[in-house]
Amino acid sequence: MTDPPGAGGHQDLAVLDLLARRYADDPLVERGTMFRGPGLRVGGKIFAFLGHGDRLIVKVPRRRADSAVASGAAEPVTMGQRTMKEWVAFPAVADDAPATERLWLSAADEAYAYVKSLGGS
Template identity: 60%
Template sequence: MPPSQTVLDLLHRIAAELQVDGPLTVGTMFRSPGLRTGSKIVAFLGSGDYLIVKLPQPRAAELIAAGAAEPVTMGRRTMREWIEVPAAADLEATAHRWTELTREALEYVRSLPG
């Protein structure tokens, strides 16, 4: 199921807000709308209105343990640095949560070599 127009609009809103932190482009990642800085993927929308972000493994594990996120599995492999966060019923709560997590992901991805 493709992401809803509401979360797609939210992704663009997050990109515009975080643009002040440096170049961030909206494009397609894994056949889904997402965000990248340079050639590095920061976040993308998963089916069912989930935001999938890349965070340091300890932070990803912390969010999963707290029940705030789920691990991402591609094929049979669970990705250690990728988590999925569902949209909340309240759009503004979702916007706040997703923006903060995307900001964390952006800082992390920019710190990686290459």
């Protein structure tokens, strides 16, 4: 699936605010943008951002990305004709804001830990 630039709606930004507060104790975490979508960085490296169509896009280890896509929990992220091997998109859960929040918090926590382990600290 192709990920056109842009961010999700107002509800998505509220979840991004929640994520930002979640990592407020880490001075290395800051807001940033990726492909014109608002997101979060740790140590200058993006670990999560809002994609078009109510999706949270995160960076996780390749095996985890493959597993999440294979299980149907996430979608692959394609930029142009290239599938990004460590990036996956978690769509919002239809008509269930609390379930979306739980899913996205979990995905962001995993991405934060992974990217930070890559030298973001």
